Amino acid sequence: MNDSGIPQEGQNRIPKGWLAFFGGMIIFVLWYVASYTPAISGWSFYKEYEKEMKASQKSSATATADPGKYLGKADAIAEGKNEFATTCAACHMADASGGIGPNLRVALKYGSTPANLLESIGKGRPNGMPPFQQQLGNEKLLKLVAYIESLRK
Numbered sequence: 001m002n003d004s005g006i007p008q009e010g011q012n013r014i015p016k017g018w019l020a021f022f023g024g025m026i027i028f029v030l031w032y033v034a035s036y037t038p039a040i041s042g043w044s045f046y047k048e049y050e051k052e053m054k055a056s057q058k059s060s061a062t063a064t065a066d067p068g069k070y071l072g073k074a075d076a077i078a079e080g081k082n083e084f085a086t087t088c089a090a091c092h093m094a095d096a097s098g099g100i101g102p103n104l105r106v107a108l109k110y111g112s113t114p115a116n117l118l119e120s121i122g123k124g125r126p127n128g129m130p131p132f133q134q135q136l137g138n139e140k141l142l143k144l145v146a147y148i149e150s151l152r153k
């Protein structure tokens with residue numbers, strides 16, 4: 001018997017909600033450890049790594065899948081022309097006839113196929129052509145390719 005007036009554990013039970021939370025945490029930890037332990041669930045960093053590598057290979061494969069995607073498509077050529085006026089004209093002039101950068105209306109040093117152009121624009125060229133892959137992205141590059149090809153017809 002205790003009549004000191006100081007609350008004792010017997011009268012002061014742990015709240016049910018807290019117990020539920022405590023039990024839940026134990027179950028969560030068991031589940032978490034099991035599901036990320038290779039020997040139990042089969043999960044592994046190597047599998048995650050391979051998955052990511054495959055996904056990125058897929059996206060870069062589609063990037064260069066068809067450099068001629070927009071050839072001869074009037075809408076895309078018009079968009080390419082606008083982009084050219086904004087981004088490229090400073091060096092190549094608005095009509096691509098050349099300034100700091102070479103004339104693009106003639107046979108080109110690095111090749112004039114859609115694939116050659118895509119590489120010239122996307123990755124840049126050593127004597128002062130900057131790479132535009134990051135800045136513009138695939139779709140815009142492909143439209144620029146269509147525009148430049150349309151100049152040579």
Ligand code: HEC
Pocket residue numbers: 084087088089090091092100101102104107108109110111117120121125126127128129130132144
């Ligand atoms: C800072 C100036 C500059 C800008 C901006 C620029 N270029 Fe160039 N470009 C050059 C130079 C200089 C070369 C020549 C590089 C070389 O000979 O190695 C070149 C080369 C190229 C070539 C290859 C030509 C060949 O002879 O094979 C293509 C295609 C091209 N540019 C397209 C573009 C497009 C499209 C844009 C806009 C997205 C652009 N350039 C923006 C300066 C520029």
